[in-house]
Amino acid sequence: MPRLPDDDSDDDLDILDEGRRRASRILHGFIDFAFQGNVLEIAFGLIIASMFTALVTSFVSDIMLPPLSVLLPLNKNLDEKFAVLRPGPHRPAEGGYNTMKQAQDDGAVVMAYGFFLNRLLNFMGVGFSLYGLAALYQYLSHDPIIKHNVKCRYCRKWINEKALRCVNCGSWQDGREDRVIPIGAVEGTPDGSQTGSQERSQEDIL
Numbered sequence: 001m002p003r004l005p006d007d008d009s010d011d012d013l014d015i016l017d018e019g020r021r022r023a024s025r026i027l028h029g030f031i032d033f034a035f036q037g038n039v040l041e042i043a044f045g046l047i048i049a050s051m052f053t054a055l056v057t058s059f060v061s062d063i064m065l066p067p068l069s070v071l072l073p074l075n076k077n078l079d080e081k082f083a084v085l086r087p088g089p090h091r092p093a094e095g096g097y098n099t100m101k102q103a104q105d106d107g108a109v110v111m112a113y114g115f116f117l118n119r120l121l122n123f124m125g126v127g128f129s130l131y132g133l134a135a136l137y138q139y140l141s142h143d144p145i146i147k148h149n150v151k152c153r154y155c156r157k158w159i160n161e162k163a164l165r166c167v168n169c170g171s172w173q174d175g176r177e178d179r180v181i182p183i184g185a186v187e188g189t190p191d192g193s194q195t196g197s198q199e200r201s202q203e204d205i206l
Helices: 007-034 037-071 099-104 113-141 196-204
Strands: 085-087 109-111 149-151 158-161
Touching: 037 113, 099 109
Parallel strands: none
Antiparallel strands: 085 109, 149 158
16 A cells, blocks of 8 residues: 655645745845945944044043143042032041042042033033044035034024025025015016006007
């Protein structure tokens, strides 16, 4: 008697083939997503931006602020300046806390204004450095990457200074919205007055 085909083995092979196809589709989709041009450009940009931020932060904190702390009567680095709002139980009787870590370890409530000023100076340093690089790139490449904005004269929303029409209200920025065309200006002259031939034709009709 002939042997019947094993349906279970065929089903197992179909399941394995379907699993391999799905795994291959997921793998190729991930490769297409991870290595496409835009993603790589964004990744390189983020890496360079992170390194640039760390460089500017180190320049401000380690190079600029120490001489400033010497010139000004700070007697310590700017990021170590703090105010004790409530002392801890073991506050030194003379001189107080020497460092902010000492005060925090003692359980004191401190306001670390020096740390905030340090972060603020770092932020300003990074911002001005980026603006300087953008201005230098724009000067050398003539590519206007710095966009200057003005307020629309009608809706008072910010638009590009070179825009011909407002993207918000659709009004023209060259002043044509303020020019009122008199009645009859289409049939006559732009100021609404009629030409001599039109005046003579009206006299003939009368």
